[in-house]
Amino acid sequence: MPSGIRVKICGLTRPEDVTATAAAGAAYCGLNFFPKSPRYVSPAVARDLALAAPAGLAKVALVVDASDAQLDEIVDAVPLDMVQLHGQETPERVREVRARYGLPVMKVVGVADAADLPALDTYARVADQILVDTKPPKGADLPGGNGLAFDWRLIAGRRWPVPWMLAGGLTPDNVAEAVRLTGARQVDVSSGVEAARGVKDAGLIRSFVQAALA
Numbered sequence: 001m002p003s004g005i006r007v008k009i010c011g012l013t014r015p016e017d018v019t020a021t022a023a024a025g026a027a028y029c030g031l032n033f034f035p036k037s038p039r040y041v042s043p044a045v046a047r048d049l050a051l052a053a054p055a056g057l058a059k060v061a062l063v064v065d066a067s068d069a070q071l072d073e074i075v076d077a078v079p080l081d082m083v084q085l086h087g088q089e090t091p092e093r094v095r096e097v098r099a100r101y102g103l104p105v106m107k108v109v110g111v112a113d114a115a116d117l118p119a120l121d122t123y124a125r126v127a128d129q130i131l132v133d134t135k136p137p138k139g140a141d142l143p144g145g146n147g148l149a150f151d152w153r154l155i156a157g158r159r160w161p162v163p164w165m166l167a168g169g170l171t172p173d174n175v176a177e178a179v180r181l182t183g184a185r186q187v188d189v190s191s192g193v194e195a196a197r198g199v200k201d202a203g204l205i206r207s208f209v210q211a212a213l214a
């Protein structure tokens with residue numbers, strides 16, 4: 001990609017979503033294994049989606065406080081390039097998952113205010129990547145994928161010693177401003193490219209990637 005921005009489209013559920021994500025020029029696709037999510041895919045469905053992904057589109061497994069048994073089942077079934085830990089996983093658990101599966105691990109850190117920022121430094125010491133996402137509001141059904149942005153000024157100019165992604169409430173309309181303000185070189189979206197909750201839209205995926213690269 002000419003601008004060097006790498007885009008992740010998260011929560012794909014259908015083969016046409018994979019086609020649209022690859023055609024738009026995204027670098028990563030996310031497969032969601034959180035059972036309560038409207039974007040959940042079983043390991044069997046995820047395997048077919050992952051096998052449909054062309055070379056160059058990295059497949060990321062999103063899990064929430066998954067046990068070894070759950071992760072074993074996913075990793076055995078699905079050809080993956082990365083694991084995204086989207087729950088309350090401790091730094092020690094990040095280390096364990098990296099060691100057990102030999103896959104890069106991206107740890108999600110939720111941000112609502114400045115008090116959340118030190119955790120980014122903590123996880124940047126143990127994870128291969130960090131994903132800076134909006135902290136879910138109290139009582140939210142889902143720990144992510146809520147389509148809510150945080151105040152990007154909190155991380156403007158911040159850097160970490162590992163690659164990082166910006167997420168949370170990004171859309172084709174606001175992603176360019178988010179990149180400009182934060183300096184992010186990677187962005188992640190789910191709700192902002194959906195026609196309905198859990199249903200990706202090829203046109204929105206294309207618009208999002210184009211806007212991120214602009």
Ligand SMILES: O=C(O)c1ccccc1NCC(=O)[C@H](O)[C@H](O)COP(=O)(O)O
Nearest residue numbers: 010037144145146147168169189190191
């Ligand atoms: O999308 C879900 O349903 C979900 C469920 C449980 C944990 C995480 C989940 N989604 C995470 C994402 O899709 C993204 O990594 C990120 O939170 C941005 O989502 P959005 O604000 O919807 O763009």
